[in-house]
Amino acid sequence: MVLLVDDCADNLLALEAMLRCDDFVIATALSGRAALDILLAHNVAVAIIDVQMPEMDGFELAKLMRGVEKTRDVPIVFVTAGTRETSRMFKGYEIGAVDYLWKPIDEQILRSKVDVFVRLERQRQLLLQAERMREIFVAILGHDLRNPLQGIVTATERGLRLAKDEEARRTLETIRRSGDRMARMIAQILDVTRIRADAGLAIRRAPAELRRVVEQIVDEFSAHESLFRVEYVGDTRGSWDADRLLQLVSNLVGNAVEHGPAGGYVHIRVDGRAPSWVKVEVRNGGCGLPRSLREVLFEPFRSGDRTRGLGLGLFICKQIADAHGGVIDVESSDESGTCFRISLPRHGAAEAPFADSFSAQTVLGPRRDGARSAAGNPCATLAETRRVILLVDDDAGVRESLELALVLEGFTVATAADGEEAAARVVDERVLPDIIVSDYYLRKGATGSQIVMRLREMLNRDVPAIILTGGGSLLPASRTALQNSVRLSKPTELEQLTKTIHELIARSTK
Structure with a gap:
């Protein structure tokens, strides 16, 4: 959009006639206040402003524009019928003008200047779009990488518990260290993506x-x-x-x-x-x-x-x-x-x-x-019964690896790929979970938090829940905020997951 500002309607009509074409939209304003309204509502490639206007002259309008974030970088071209006095020109440049036009205005000069700024604005918008797409791509990539990594981490930890051969254990330790390093890298990429998107780091005090x-x-x-x-x-x-x-x-x-x-x-x-x-x-x-x-x-x-x-x-x-x-x-x-x-x-x-x-x-x-060993074994306070976990994740690899690992930890596990399947487990198969473990991002639209709330309504009790998030710090904490729940980032170590499960169940049975 090109903005023309002049208190004389005839001048605006003349400028608009010189610039009228199909390449860009033209907006006009008869005062500085009207111009500000347009600037705040639209993306403007260049503002062509008459210097001599009542109530608010061009210099005052430029000062206001430079004081507002949205309009701070809009190029300003002043239009004046005055002399080319050096001190007055410098005043305009100090305020933020990028150029001057003197009346009577030459149509070819006007069009060439406006074309330059319109092209620059289009390039800027393309760069912004590319930046947004890159940030979205990195965020999605970080989330999608965490799902297979969760399976690798879980399988490696299970293998370490079962392996007797020392060489096999060394190999598994190498895999685990590499998995930990990859998890840190993904977390760092997601953090930087959020920072560069001006969203800031998620801080929960x-x-x-x-x-x-x-x-x-x-x-x-x-x-x-x-x-x-x-x-x-x-x-x-x-x-x-x-x-x-x-x-x-x-x-x-x-x-x-x-x-x-x-x-x-x-x-x-x-x-x-x-x-x-x-x-x-x-x-x-x-x-x-x-x-x-x-x-x-x-x-x-x-x-x-x-x-x-x-x-x-x-x-x-x-x-x-x-x-x-x-x-x-x-x-x-x-x-x-x-x-x-x-x-x-x-x-x-x-x-x-x-x-x-x-x-x-x-x-x-x-x-x-001894504090660590006590905290690391909260299951000692629970009844010696097999607790039931309802596991919801749309990634079959993650679902299978977590199911096997949790079964080996002594739990009974019912799995579901989405909310509908989880509801069917409860209604048709009479599954009564002691805790719900759900991925946050699920392909059929409903989030893990929404599924937990629906299942709680069906069960008529506040079942404790763990929400697994592959989005890391890009995901606002408020979007996974649930009573009696904990959010864990993928890939989650099996020891941390089982400890959290025991703690939540113990808290809910008090």
Whole structure:
């Protein structure tokens, strides 16, 4: 669209006659206010604005346009009958004009200028469309890759539990590590896609304990337990997204373990002495980072050895810190090694309820208080009966691998490919599930959340549910929000899935 703005109707008619063609739409406005209405409602390739207008002149209109996001980049060509006074022309350029036209207007000059801006706008729209298609493609690709990866992860974990031959176990361990790496890559691609789409990272704040986040990470690195020196000081509670903080700190700890010197330690310090902030430090020894790398460390695809990953980990770490209103920075030298520091605001943590608190202490290595084993075996509190799981997934490979794995874990499993089949299991086959496990994206339109709600109505009880999402952080948390439910991202490790199943069932039977 080309916008013509002039307080004289005859001038607008003349300009419109010069430009009239089938290549673009022309809109006219007799005042600055009318022009703003059009600009806010439509995509405008170029605005041709008369300078001398009552109430709001062209310069005032241009200032308003530059102050609004939607109109900030619309090219402005001023039309004037005045002299070519340099100071006045510079004023127009400072406000945001890209060109001037002097009355009487030459038709050929007018058309040639407008044609240039129309072509540029079309190219811009094509680029935006290509960018949107690329983002959608990456999101769909990430989701579709997670389904077969879920089958690989589940089958590998089952094989590791059954394999007796040491060489076979080493092969399966290699497959599992490769699967874990691929899962991290997919998650990073989806996170970056969401960030670049200006949707931001999905942050779900809740009362959280940074000490527990760090303890979980140290436990996950149990093969390197002798490397860790962990210190907790002060009150480390706050209101954060614990899953995202787990992702952030785990990435830093993994880098510190991988790039630290042989025989060196990884120091982790959580400092909660300040009333409004909690700080985390992750430090290792060895050679410092090159200065050239430090300058681009938090930029995508620039932060490290691309043979080990996509170079997105530290970029996403910064986005997680930013989303919490926090700060992440790094100090590095050959003498002291490398130290990453994260500062996180508590955000109203004082009002958040917590079950317990911790005093300051220093811990060498992972926890030895037995808490992990108790949490890892919640089924000990359940009755010794085979619990019934209704599993809904439209991918046959995922459905079969999860069914077999869960049966081997001691569950009775009924499967369905969609909502209609799940309803038939309940109505026709009298399946009474203790828990529903459903994929979120299903090919027949209904989402996993909708299917769970329908099944709950049919069963007339609030059956606990697990929603498996392949869309990762691209999927708004509000779209899977259900009472008495948990959302897990694909590929989900079997241990995490079974633990969550036991916890939800135990909670529902209290």
